[in-house]
Amino acid sequence: MSDLSAFPITRRWPPRKPDAIQLYSLPTPNGVKIGIALEEMGLDYDAHRVKFSRNDQTSPEFLSLNPNNKIPAILDPHGPNGRPLALFESGAILIYLAEKSGQFLPSANRYEVLQWLMFQMGGLGPMVGQLGFFHAFAGKEIEDPRPKERYRAETARLLKVLDTALEGRAWIAGDYSIADMAIGPWLRGLRDFYKVGDITGLAECHNVEKYIDRFLARPAVQRGLLVPAA
Ligand SMILES: N[C@@H](CCC(=O)N[C@@H](CS)C(=O)NCC(=O)O)C(=O)O
Structure with missing residues (x-):
């Protein structure tokens, strides 16, 4: 089982499925891109809601993963070379997921x-x-x-x-x-x-x-x- 405890974001949003891609998001136009991609690609994920109503996106835990305080962001326990990968910017995440799954970017x-x-x-x-x-x-x-x-x-x-x-x-x-x-x-x-x-x-x-x-x-x-x- 993956150990993501070195990533401060997991203290505020503990992984329920530590081997799955951790998604930090909200169903906004930028946020849903990644939920849609994960569903289209059939990748296992663990989605955590970042509530703007309580300014979650400016919390130290969220900023530790995305210093730009915007959703969506992901943490993949099984990134390149078998190491965890933290990533923000929805376009970069879409490219990463397409390359990881070998789908939708021929x-x-x-x-x-x-x-x-x-x-x-x-x-x-x-x-x-x-x-x-x-x-x-x-x-x-x-x-x-x-x-x-x-x-x-x-x-x-x-x-x-x-x-x-x-x-x-x-x-x-x-x-x-x-x-x-x-x-x-x-x-x-x-x-x-x-x-x-x-x-x-x-x-x-x-x-x-x-x-x-x-x-x-x-x-x-x-x-x-x-x-x-x-
Ligand atoms: N270029 C970024 C934009 C992300 C973005 O603007 N996210 C908005 C929601 S759609 C957000 O997190 N806003 C919170 C804030 O600005 O505090 C991306 O595509 O990931």
């Missing part, structure tokens, strides 16, 4: 998958997140229209890019991949959580609309969206 189109993964990490996610802040959360009190308009226009542009790229294909890089596991949750967030579809032209992006439904219909996605359980 060598034939590896760089195309990584290209669309980076498109989500550097573009879609940050833009939708900022637009959501200015549209639905504290930022909506700000009277100056420019911040919201900047993120609205950029999100609308990114949706069109996706819509064009999805013409004639079910998934963004051909076969279903970790890029879809990153993009799907943010499109769902755009439509259902931040509710900015109407101001970003989602209804005109028919390929994107169908893509969201196709993604959400996958059984592993439905399970992953609930990880970690409340």
Whole structure:
């Protein structure tokens, strides 16, 4: 049995399955990417809920694993060379899990998958997140229209890019991949959580609309969206 006691994070969130991948997360668009990936790949995991309501993400135990105080993060007791691996940043975690399981990052189109993964990490996610802040959360009190308009226009542009790229294909890089596991949750967030579809032209992006439904219909996605359980 693995001994993870050298990792301070295990004092606040003790492993229930010490040989499984430890996931520290919350079902946000970035968090569910990893629950979905673990479910799609059939990897054994032990999910721990990091509660923002009590600022778990800034606790010394969480910061010992991710000094950037953001979910998701993982601790794999059986990392490279048989040693434990601690990892944060959802894009890096998706690449690691794909390589560990040998799934969803095929060598034939590896760089195309990584290209669309980076498109989500550097573009879609940050833009939708900022637009959501200015549209639905504290930022909506700000009277100056420019911040919201900047993120609205950029999100609308990114949706069109996706819509064009999805013409004639079910998934963004051909076969279903970790890029879809990153993009799907943010499109769902755009439509259902931040509710900015109407101001970003989602209804005109028919390929994107169908893509969201196709993604959400996958059984592993439905399970992953609930990880970690409340
Ligand atoms: N680039 C990071 C972003 C992670 C991120 O922004 N996580 C948010 C939830 S979606 C978070 O932990 N926020 C808590 C905070 O900022 O205190 C990743 O993809 O892992």
